[in-house]
Amino acid sequence: MATPHGHAVYPGSFDPPTNGHLDVVARAAQVFATLTVAVVVNPQKRSPYFRVEERKELLRRCTAQYANVRVEHFRGLLADYVKEIGADVIVKGLRVVSDFESEMAFAHMNRSLAGVDTMFLMSDSSYSFVSSSLIKEVFLQGGDVTRYVPAVVLEYMNTKRHANGRT
Numbered sequence: 001m002a003t004p005h006g007h008a009v010y011p012g013s014f015d016p017p018t019n020g021h022l023d024v025v026a027r028a029a030q031v032f033a034t035l036t037v038a039v040v041v042n043p044q045k046r047s048p049y050f051r052v053e054e055r056k057e058l059l060r061r062c063t064a065q066y067a068n069v070r071v072e073h074f075r076g077l078l079a080d081y082v083k084e085i086g087a088d089v090i091v092k093g094l095r096v097v098s099d100f101e102s103e104m105a106f107a108h109m110n111r112s113l114a115g116v117d118t119m120f121l122m123s124d125s126s127y128s129f130v131s132s133s134l135i136k137e138v139f140l141q142g143g144d145v146t147r148y149v150p151a152v153v154l155e156y157m158n159t160k161r162h163a164n165g166r167t
């Protein structure tokens, strides 16, 4: 493994963080000297399951073992945020071909806007079907999502469900 260098931003909704996300963090943290996991504040998404502060706290707990990983949030354009914090590169996970189609447009746009490249990591094949939205759907219908989210996230989801009076 080459010496880690540069500052990468790993952006996302992380609602909630999944094992797929954490796998990308673990691998990117070995490649880049600094990795900022950036939670988007997206006013267009009407019903997030977790508030941004909750997602950040969960991500912080799940990434506490990596000294070079920090967790932040951003509003507006990712391209502006990348410039603002002086990051060198955006990092994303790619699960399936349909991810590639949208990510290619995002990558071109961000490079055009901010002159920043996007580097992709192939998601671990065991997480190729894992998405935050699917996790929420399965969990809220009573399915077992133990294998797909970090233990701390599952614990928090259960706490929240009980607090909301759902069974």
Ligand code: PNS
Pocket: 011, 012, 013, 014, 040, 076, 077, 078, 079, 105, 106, 107, 109, 110
């Ligand atoms: O986890 P998600 O929801 O797939 O993450 C999507 C995210 C946050 C990477 C994307 O929506 C984003 O970059 N949002 C910020 C607004 C922006 O820059 N939009 C133009 C993208 S080229």
